[in-house]
Each structure stands twice: as C-alpha cells, then as structure tokens.
Amino acid sequence: xxxxxxxxxxxxxxxxxxxxxxxxxxxxxxxxxxxxxxxxxxxxxxxxxxxxxxxxxxxxxxxxxxxxxxxxxxxxxxxxxxxxxxxxxxxxxxxxxxxxxxxxxxxxxxxxxxxxxxxxxxxxxxxxxxxxxxxxxxxxxxxxxxxxxxxxxxxxxxxxxxxxxxxxxxxxxxxxxxxxxxxxxxxxxxxxxxxxxxxxxxxxxxxxxxxxxxxxxx
Amino acid sequence: xxxxxxxxxxxxxxxxxxxxxxxxxxxxxxxxxxxxxxxxxxxxxxxxxxxxxxxxxxxxxxxxxxxxxxxxxxxxxxxxxxxxxxxxxxxxxxxxxxxxxxxxxxxxxxxxxxxxxxxxxxxxxxxxxxxxxxxxxxxxxxxxxxxxxxxxxxxxxxxxxxxxxxxxxxxxxxxxxxxxxxxxxxxxxxxxxxxxxxxxxxxxxxxxxxxx
Numbered sequence: 001x002x003x004x005x006x007x008x009x010x011x012x013x014x015x016x017x018x019x020x021x022x023x024x025x026x027x028x029x030x031x032x033x034x035x036x037x038x039x040x041x042x043x044x045x046x047x048x049x050x051x052x053x054x055x056x057x058x059x060x061x062x063x064x065x066x067x068x069x070x071x072x073x074x075x076x077x078x079x080x081x082x083x084x085x086x087x088x089x090x091x092x093x094x095x096x097x098x099x100x101x102x103x104x105x106x107x108x109x110x111x112x113x114x115x116x117x118x119x120x121x122x123x124x125x126x127x128x129x130x131x132x133x134x135x136x137x138x139x140x141x142x143x144x145x146x147x148x149x150x151x152x153x154x155x156x157x158x159x160x161x162x163x164x165x166x167x168x169x170x171x172x173x174x175x176x177x178x179x180x181x182x183x184x185x186x187x188x189x190x191x192x193x194x195x196x197x198x199x200x201x202x203x204x205x206x207x208x209x210x211x212x213x214x215x216x217x218x
Numbered sequence: 219x220x221x222x223x224x225x226x227x228x229x230x231x232x233x234x235x236x237x238x239x240x241x242x243x244x245x246x247x248x249x250x251x252x253x254x255x256x257x258x259x260x261x262x263x264x265x266x267x268x269x270x271x272x273x274x275x276x277x278x279x280x281x282x283x284x285x286x287x288x289x290x291x292x293x294x295x296x297x298x299x300x301x302x303x304x305x306x307x308x309x310x311x312x313x314x315x316x317x318x319x320x321x322x323x324x325x326x327x328x329x330x331x332x333x334x335x336x337x338x339x340x341x342x343x344x345x346x347x348x349x350x351x352x353x354x355x356x357x358x359x360x361x362x363x364x365x366x367x368x369x370x371x372x373x374x375x376x377x378x379x380x381x382x383x384x385x386x387x388x389x390x391x392x393x394x395x396x397x398x399x400x401x402x403x404x405x406x407x408x409x410x411x412x413x414x415x416x417x418x419x420x421x422x423x424x425x426x427x428x429x430x
Contacts, residue, residue, distance in 0.1 A: 061292070065285060065288060065289075069284070070277030070278055070280055071272050073278040073280060074275045074276060074277050075272060087284055090280070091287065091288055091291070094288050095292070095296075098292055108262075109269075112272055113266045113269030114269070116269040116271075116272045117235075120235070124237050131300065131315070132241070133244045133248040135251035135312065138258070156266060157269070160266055161274070164271065176271050179268040179272075185238055188236075
C-alpha cells in the first residue's frame with residue numbers, strides 16, 4: 001500500500017490494512033482475496049466495496065452510495081419508474097449491497113456489474129411482484145481469487161469503458177438504451193448487431209476464468 | 219453430458235442482462251446459463267457492459283433525506299431471504315423454482331406427449347414437454363420466437379439435432395416438427411411469446427383446452 005495517499009486520504013482504510021489472516025477470519029472462514037494487489041491497480045469502487053465486505057466500513061459504504069445512488073436513480077427512471085419509485089429502488093439496492101457484501105468477488109465481476117445486476121433484478125421483481133428466474137449461482141468456495149484475476153477484471157472494465165467512449169454517438173446511444181432496458185429484444189437484435197461486436201472480445205477472458213474455476217472444482 | 223452445441227445468441231443474453239425479456243424467455247435463459255459455462259461467461263460480459271454503461275450515466279438528483287435514511291437503515295436486520303430451490307435431477311434451479319420445488323405434474327396431450335405449463339401471461343408462456351422416443355411433437359408453427367432447451371434426451375427437426383443442454387432458437391418463420399431421438403424420453407423446457415399453432419386438425423381443436 002503505497003504511492004496512493006492522494007486517492008486513499010479521504011477514506012478510512014483500516015479495513016484494508018488489517019493483516020491478511022484477520023481479513024480471512026472476518027470473511028466467514030471462506031478463502032478470500034486477501035492478497036490485495038497494490039491499491040493503484042484497483043478502482044476506488046473496488047476498494048470501497050472490499051472495505052465494506054471485509055471491514056463493514058460505513059465510510060466506504062457512504063462513498064459507494066454517493067457514487068452509485070444518483071446513477072441508480074437515473075437507471076430506474078430510464079426503466080420507466082417515477083422519481084419516488086426510483087428512490088425506493090435506490091434504497092433497496094444500496095441496502096442489498098450492504099447486506100450481501102459477502103457475495104461480492106472482485107475476481108468474478110467488477111463492482112459496477114455487480115450493482116447493475118442487483119438493480120436490474122430488484123427492479124424486475126418489484127414490477128412483476130414475483131421473483132425473476134435467475135441462473136444457479138456457481139459455488140465459488142473452491143477458488144481463491146488472486147490479485148491477478150482481480151487485476152484482469154479491472155482491466156476488462158477499463159477496456160469496456162474505453163470501447164464505449166470510442167463508439168460513434170449514435171451507436172453509443174443504442175448500447176446505452178439496450179443496457180438501460182429501453183430496447184425490446186427484437187430491437188436489440190436488429191440494432192445492436194454491430195455495436196455488440198465491440199464487447200465480444202471481452203468475453204473470452206470471462207470464459208477462461210470460468211473454465212479455470214470449474215477445473216478447480218472437479 | 220455431451221458438449222453443448224447450440225447456445226443462446228448475444229442479443230438474447232444482452233436482453234436478459236438488461237431485463238428486457240418476457241418472463242417465459244427469462245426462464246429458458248436462466249436454465250441454459252445454469253447448464254452452460256460458455257453462456258454464463260457471455261452473460262457476465264453483458265453484465266460488465268451494463269455496469270460500464272451505469273458508470274457513464276449522468277445520474278439523477280436525489281431527495282435530501284435519502285442518504286440519511288439509507289445510512290440509518292444499515293443496522294436494521296436484513297430482510298429474510300426466501301428459500302431458493304436447488305437443482306433436482308435434470309431440472310436446474312430456475313426450473314425447480316418455477317415448479318415451486320415440486321416434481322412436474324404432467325398432463326397428457328395425446329400420443330404419449332405430456333406437458334406442464336410453468337408460466338403463462340400476456341407476454342408468453344413456458345412449459346415442460348415430455349416426448350417419448352421416436353414420437354413427434356405435433357406439427358406446429360408459432361407466432362413469434364420459440365426457445366426450446368433440452369433437459370433430457372435429444373430431438374431432431376429439419377434444422378438439425380439438439381442434445382441435452384442445447385437450446386433451439388426458432389423464429390416465427392420456422393415451421394418444424396421436432397421428433398424425439400431413440401433413447402430416453404426427451405424432456406424440454408419451451409417458451410413462446412404466442413400460443414403455438416398446430417396444423418393437424420385434432421390438435422388445433424384441442425388447443426384451447428391445453429393452452430399449447
């Protein structure tokens with residue numbers, strides 16, 4: 001942990017500074033990513049999320065709230081909810097982030113994708129008043145996410161955001177609409193064929209990771 | 219289990235990630251992803267893309283008291299989580315959830331074919347189909363997209379062969395007659411966004427009764 005004081009200064013970092021053995025014990029006995037890469041390799045959101053997960057760090061949670069709550073409200077409203085309903089979703093999603101923090105694994109999904117999925121599921125459950133069909137969870141216990149995996153995931157996020165930024169405005173708008181739930185399946189089929197190609201290269205990495213994990217499970 | 223050969227398309231996975239599929243299709247997607255490592259990874263990539271879009275959103279102004287309310291609620295006990303059904307035999311967890319944790323209660327459709335409707339609303343329907351070896355699902359077209367996931371056995375139609383874990387994606391233009399392969403009975407999870415149209419006279423007359 002060095003060369004990072006400017007980034008780290010406003011945040012209580014006790015949770016990340018505890019010896020790895022302690023962090024392990026706090027994570028309910030599960031093997032955890034205790035070998036954090038240097039903080040510079042991790043996004044702010046990942047560090048905040050790990051501090052919430054491993055240290056129940058309220059200051060870090062408040063940072064996550066300030067970062068995600070306005071975006072989540074925007075997402076809910078783009079999905080068709082009015083402002084009051086959208087804030088119900090925000091409150092619900094942020095409390096889920098706090099309560100289910102133990103399920104966050106930075107080697108499997110970046111914070112933004114994890115929050116996105118929680119928000120999407122929550123919004124659908126509320127709209128339908130019944131639980132959305134969800135894939136089975138992989139049993140992650142057997143794999144110990146290492147710093148390399150976390151680093152690869154952070155890189156993937158960087159690539160994706162770069163790819164989004166480089167899209168032509170109209171293409172970018174289509175992608176935004178698709179992932180914010182504003183296009184139907186057939187519209188996605190018709191309009192995003194090309195644009196979706198930009199994320200395809202990122203899929204290989206996730207596949208390699210899963211194959212690796214499953215091998216360890218056998 | 220043989221290697222899965224027929225996968226979900228990118229637009230279907232993107233639409234699932236974005237929450238833009240009718241529930242009947244969601245069930246097929248969730249069930250296939252439960253069985254297929256490749257599609258799980260691809261769905262993860264779409265969720266990463268969704269997260270990346272979320273990061274770039276301008277964001278909406280929040281009510282003044284919301285932050286304090288959320289922070290104050292951190293100490294409250296989390297809401298009790300509903301029991302999540304587990305995979306049972308050939309049925310992955312999302313199918314068990316749709317079955318409410320019970321084994322299927324088949325209804326006979328004739329010719330040894332049986333079904334159980336899992337879900338039906340204005341947007342579409344999902345059902346389990348049981349087709350004895352060598353038997354054909356009655357000749358049918360369908361109004362829109364039809365997704366069929368094989369859970370046991372295999373079937374073939376004019377587009378090819380589909381084994382356990384494979385998903386067939388049939389557009390409205392495809393009039394096909396799936397026939398179960400010789401071997402164990404073929405059990406499928408099928409979703410449509412419109413009632414199936416049968417071409418043989420008797421099944422068409424029966425259609426209103428069976429909701430197929």
